[in-house]
Amino acid sequence: MLDTIKVNDKTLPWLIVERGFEIPSFNFAIESEEIAGRPGSIVKSRNLKEYRFELPLIIRNDYLSHGGMKKLDDVLNEVVRFFNYDDPVKLQFTSQDWYWNAYIEGPIELDKDRIGFWSFKINVVLADPYKYAVEGTKNTAISDQVSVVSTGTADSPVIVQATALQNASYYMITKNDEDYFMIGDDDLDKTVEDYTPTLWDNEMRAFTGWTKQTASTNIDGYTGGTTGGGMMLSSSNDSFMLKQETITATSGWNGAEYKHSFGKSAQDFVSTCKIHVNQKNKGSTHFAQYLYDTDNRLIASIGYRNARASQAIGSIVITLFDQLGQQKKIYEYTNSPMFYKWDDIVIYMRLERVGTTFKIKTWKYKELEYPKRVIPVDVNEKQWEDSGKFYQRPIAAVSVYTAKNGTNYHMPTYILGSYTHEKLPKPPKARDMIIKKGDVININTQDKTVTINEDPSLDLKTFGSDFFNINSGYNECIIYPEKTFDTTVYWQDRYL
Template sequence: MGMIFNGERRSYLSVLRGRERPAWAPIEHEFIEVPGRPGAYIKNKKTKVRQINVPVAIIGEDIADLQKLKEDLAAWLITDSPVPLIFEDEPDRTYFAEVTGSFDAEEIVKIGSGVVSFICPDPYKYGPRHHGVFESDVASITNSGTTETYPIFRATVKEPITLLDIVTDDEYMSIGESVDFESEVPFKKEERLLWDQMGSMIGWSDATAVDGGVITGSMVTDGYKFIASSYGTGAAWHGPAKRITIPNGPLTDFRMDAIVELGNRQAIKAGRVEIYLLDSSNAVIAKMALKDTHKGIALAYGEARLGGSTSKQFLINEYGDKKGSWNDFYGMLRIQRIGKKWTAYIAKIDTDTNLHHTRRTVSYLDVKGTYNKNVSQIAVHVAQYGSYSPATLGIYDLKVFRINSHSDEQIPYIADAGDVIEINHAKNSILINGEDRKDLKDFGASFFSLKSGTNTVQISPYSSLENVEVEWRPRYL
C-alpha cells in the first residue's frame, strides 16, 4: 500500500502495517471546578493538532542507491506548509499535513525502514469537493460530513445591484445596502462608459505618438486580445498603437482598468505594453505600463506616471516587491482620479481563481492641480526594442468608469452586469472580479458554516443574478 503526498507518490516507498491513524483528532477539555460540588463544569473544548505516524519501507537497488532515495524522500516530503495527504486504503479522504521530526531508517542491505510522522494543523479530514447550483432563491445543501464545513458562494450579476444577502436559519452574510424606495434611490457611483473585450478593432483608430519610440507595424485582434501582427522596424522602441474615444466623455473623476500581458521569462525576451490617457488634443494626461528593458535577464517593471514625458510625476516605477515579481505578467493596470487624488494599482491575476496578487497600490495628491485635465481618449501600445526578440505582449480587456459623487439619500450599486462575486466562508474573503471587497460587508453579518446534515440557504436578489453556485467540502472529525 502507498500514499499520495502533495499530489505525488513514490514507487520505491511502501506503507507498512502498524500505522497510527487516529479515528478522530484529539479533543482537549478545560474545566471549572466548584468547591463542594462533585466533578466540574466544562469551560471549553477544543480540537487539537492531529498526528499520523506512518511506518514505511524504501527499497533501492543497493545501499548506495538507498542513500539517493532518502535524499529524494526528503525533497518530496519536506514542504513549507501543509499539503494534501491521501492513503490508498482511504482514497476518498484527504488530510492536510506536513512532516514533523526526523526519519531514522533502519538499513539492511538495500531496504530502509522507519516511521514518517505527519502533523495536521487543520485536524479534520476532507471528503471530495461538492458543487451545487441554485435553481431558485432558496436551496437545500446537504453536508454529509460529521462536522461543520465552510462554503464558497459565487454569482454573476445580471443587472446593477446595491445589495447581496445570503441567509441561513441561524446566520447571514450581507454586502452593500438595501434601498428604501420611499426615501432613497440606487445610484451608480462607478458608471461604466467603456468596456472593450478587445475582440474587434471597430471604434479604434491610429494613435499619434508614444514615448521614446515610433508608431509602426500593425495591431490586430485574435478574437481575445489586441496583439501586434508586425512591430515594424526602428532603432529604439517601435510598434503599433491604437486609440479610442471614451463615450460620454470627457471625464474629470474616473477609473481605467486594463488587463494586459507581458510574457518575458521564456527565452529572455524584452518589450513593453502601455496604456495612455489622453485629452481631446492627444496630449498625455497619464500612463500605465509594464516593460522589460534588460538584456540577458528577465526583469519586468511597472510604471504609473502622471503627465507627459517631460513634465511628469511617477506613482509607480519599480519591479514590485522584489526583482522578478512581475515577470510573465498577466494582470491589471489601473489608474484613478477623484478630485485631486490619483491612485495607481498594478496586480497579477491568477488565471484559475481570478484572484489578484503580487499587488502594488500608490496614491498621490495633486495639490497644485498640475494634472487636472479631463480625459477624453485611451491609447494602447505594444512595442519591440530595436532587434531584440519581443516578449509576448497583449491587451485583453479595457474598462473606463465615470466616478460620480452622491448624497446621503443615494445608495451606491456594488456590482454591475457581468461582475462576478465570490464569498468564501473558509477564507473569510469577499471578492468582486477577484478583488478584495470586504469593505462592503454589513457590520452584523458573519462568515458562516454549513452544519452537518441539511442546510437551507436563501440568496437575494436572485432575479438580478445568474449562475449562482455553491461549493463545499465535507469535513470529518
C-alpha cells in the same frame, strides 16, 4: 494492499505506507477547572486541536521496484523534492477519498548501509485539523434558493459565485435563517443611482472599437517606446498580444498601440487594466494603458515593465503628464521575489482620480483560468495628492500599448482587459449601483475574500454579515435581491 501517498497530487511509486498506521481523527480536547467544595469540574472550553504525528514509510529499492535499483543519494534527493514545500501540502492516501492540508517536518534519515529497502518516518503537522473530500460538490440556485447538502462530519467553508443578470446595489446570501453574507447597501429609503457609468469596458476578444496607431514615438519614458507595429488575438481569442513580425527595428523599445475614443469627456474617473505575463522563459517586455485628454495629449500611463533580458523582475509603474508633456512618476511597485519563480502571473492595475486625489490599487493572481482566479495576492494601495493641480485635465480616450526590446526575447504579454468608468459625485444618502449586469461576484468563506470581476472588494462587505460555513447535513440558502443573480455554491465535504 500496499498503500502509497500523494503530495499535491504527485506520487513516488516506490514509496509506500508501512502497514499498521492508525489514521488520527476527532482530536477534541476539553479544558476544565476543579472548584474546591464542588464535585466534578466546570468545563471551560472544547476545542479541536492540531495534530502532530509520525507517518511511517517504506522505500522499495530492488530490481522489481519502479525504476529498478537506485543509489542512496538519488533516493534521498527524490524524497526531499517530494516533501519540500514552504506552504501546506495536499496529503492523501491513495486508498482514501479525502486529504489533509499538512505541513511536513524533517528530518529524513536513511540507513546508508541498508540494501533492498529503507524504513523511515516523516513528521506531519496538521494546523488545519480537518480532512477534506477529494471531489468537490456544487449546486446552482433555482428561483433564488439553493440547497447545500454536506455529507461530512464537520461544517464546511464555501465558494459562492454569482453572475448579475441586472444592475444591483447589493448582494446577499443567507443560510438557514441563521446567518448571512452581504456586500453593498439594501436600504430602500436611499435613492439608487449608477455613480460609475461606463466609458469603455473591453475584454479584448476582438479589435472592434479599437484604432491602430501609426508609427511615432510616445513620450512615456518608463513603459513606452515607438508605435506602428501590430497586435493580434491570442490562440484562445481572449486577449491582445504583440504581433512580433510587424516589429522590424533591432534596438530600443518598439511596439503597437491601439486606441479608443470615449465620445465624451470625464473629469473624475477610475481606469483598470489586466494583463497576463508568461515568465517561464526569461525576457523583457513593456505594457501600458494610456489615458488622453480632449486635445489628444497624454495625461496618465498605467504600465508594467520587465527591462531585464534574463530575469523575471517586473515592476508596475504609474505616471502622470502635465500640459507640457512633462512626465511624473507617482507609483512604482516591484514584484517581490516570490513572483520570480512563477511561470505565469496575472496583474491588475488601477488608477482613480477624484478631485485632486489619485488612488492607486494593484493586485495579482497566480491562476490563469478565470474560474480559478478567486484569491488575490499582493494587494497594494497608495494615494497621491495633486496639490499643484497640474494633472486635472478631463480624459477623453484610452489606449493599450505593448512592446519588445530590439532583438531580445519578448516575454509573452497578453492584454486581458481594459475598463474605464466615470466617477460621479455621490450624495451622502444614496446607494451606488456597485454591481453591473454581467459582473461576477466570488465569495470565499475559508480565505475570507470577496471579489467583483476579480477586483478585491472586501471594503464593500456589510457590517454584521459573516463569512459563514455550511453545517453538516442539509442547508437552505436564499439569495437577495430576487431575480437578479445566477448563483452557484461550491464546497468540499469536511471531516473531523
